[in-house]
Amino acid sequence: MATKLNKLLKREIDVDGKPYMVTLSPAGLKLTEKGKRLGREHTWKDLLGADADAGASTAPGSTFGAAS
Numbered sequence: 001m002a003t004k005l006n007k008l009l010k011r012e013i014d015v016d017g018k019p020y021m022v023t024l025s026p027a028g029l030k031l032t033e034k035g036k037r038l039g040r041e042h043t044w045k046d047l048l049g050a051d052a053d054a055g056a057s058t059a060p061g062s063t064f065g066a067a068s
Helices: 044-048 050-054
Strands: 009-015 018-024 028-033 040-043
Touching (some): 028 044, 040 044
Antiparallel strands (some): 009 018, 018 028, 028 040
């Protein structure tokens, strides 16, 4: 059984040699260059796109959008 996400979870990743912070929260996802405050934010509904409203599943490898 998976653990429910009920608080912030932060992890560092490396993209093309640059460090970034990924923050997962119950509201969504945020990707920020390490040492910066502003970044790209996405709600879970934004990531699921129109499929979330229709109840359909998202295809593997699909792209996603923005929020906090």
